[in-house]
Amino acid sequence: MNIAIIFAGGSGVRMGAGIPKQFLEINGKPVIVHTLQLFQYHREIDKIYIAIIADYLEYMNTLVDEYRLSKVAGVVPGGTSALDSVYHALKAAEKENPGDSVVLIHDGVRPFISREVISANIRGVRENGNAITCTPCFETILISEDGLDVEDVPNRRNTYAAQAPQSFLLSDIIKVHEEIRKKPEGYKDLVDSCNMIRSLGKTAHMIEGNRGNIKVTTPEDVYMFRALITYRENEQAFGLGITNRIGNGPH
Secondary structure, eight states, X not given: OEEEEEEEOOOOTTTTSSSXXXXXXXXXXXXXXXXXXXXXXXXXXXXXXXXXXXXXXXXXXXXXXXXXXXXXXXXXXXXXXXHHHHHHHHHHHHTTSOTTOEEEEEETTOTTOOHHHHHHHHHXXXXXXXXXXXXXXXXXXXXXXXXSSOOBOOOGGGOEEEEEEEEXXXXXXXXXXXXXXXXXXXXXXXXXXXXXXXXXXXXXOEEEOOTTOOOOOSHHHHHHHHHHHHHHHHHHHHTOOOGGGTOOOOO
């Protein structure tokens, strides 16, 4: 089984829109629906589990029906953090699927992952045990503790931006979560699944993502999202044939 775990438990404070960012309508449908459809229409994905902000559970189920997201096997309330939300969805998947299922953990507000990157994640887990989507950094990265003075400038050739999906075998990533959850500090200072497995000394294997795989977090990201959708629609209309560099739609 290949399973998408979509977490979208955030309240969207940085967006300032009055509703969680995953439910903002862009080009006629919520951001999270744009994201879910990428997995719904992917031939290799069998099931989808969603962790959503608790107050929006009923609305999320309505969207699942409205957009005929037939691969959605469960919608569960999110947790106190993104990683806690991921854990809730993983535990729902654990009840109904074998432990050797591949799980692709993806942010509900990253609606431009390409088909090829989804397939590469599945292949990467089967070959190496996990797959962390990333892109090379084209800008110089600065290190600063106080946000005022530059303390270090890593060699750009060695820097990458972590994205999503981050993918694992279901039983493996649940074991990692449960080991972390036993610690007094829990998920404190851990930002994603890659960060979590590295904190336990485990190797994380990289695969290259598509650069258009933006995370819709701020109003500026909404403008970028609209521009990417327009680009994709024009490409489909004129047969430019380069969608896979930025994302994809139904196939």
